Amino acid sequence: MKTKVLMVCLGNICRSPLAEGILKSKIDPNKVYIESAGTGDWHIDHAPDPRSISVGKRYGVDITDQRGRQFSASDFDSFDHIYVMDIRNYEDVIAQARNEEDKKKVKLILDEIFPGEKVDVPDPYHGGSHGFENVYQMLNEACEVIAEKLNKEQQ
Numbered sequence: 001m002k003t004k005v006l007m008v009c010l011g012n013i014c015r016s017p018l019a020e021g022i023l024k025s026k027i028d029p030n031k032v033y034i035e036s037a038g039t040g041d042w043h044i045d046h047a048p049d050p051r052s053i054s055v056g057k058r059y060g061v062d063i064t065d066q067r068g069r070q071f072s073a074s075d076f077d078s079f080d081h082i083y084v085m086d087i088r089n090y091e092d093v094i095a096q097a098r099n100e101e102d103k104k105k106v107k108l109i110l111d112e113i114f115p116g117e118k119v120d121v122p123d124p125y126h127g128g129s130h131g132f133e134n135v136y137q138m139l140n141e142a143c144e145v146i147a148e149k150l151n152k153e154q155q
């Protein structure tokens, strides 16, 4: 059985598509399945933001084929791990949890590198391209740790 991982942000066009692409680049697709979603509904079926596509390309991560979709409570049934980008996402996802088991699946992604410090991946949507570079670097570090853990889980 593949381990299933869901990356969640607000719009599903900036941060979580990058998180999906970066983690995919670090794992064995025969062992781990990864998707992303947004808590909001503005960008359903939209391609990722061109600035996310661009920073991904710079590092060899192609996210052009991804399309936006909205998080729903049924994702708790489909996924083993749900990584959220910031506290607002955390609260929005937890609000849809049906039980303790659902809640246990949800983690702030930067907890992987700054445990317990509640650090957000800042929303880069209204800023310039530097924000996207910053997001990429944070997600790359966190995904490295997640990939190592997933490898161990699979052994």
Ligand code: 4NP
Residues within 6 Å of the ligand: 009, 010, 011, 012, 013, 014, 015, 016, 038, 042, 123, 124, 125
């Ligand atoms: P994301 O960024 O949550 O990283 O995808 C955003 C993208 C779009 C919007 C908000 C955040 N929006 O309000 O449309």
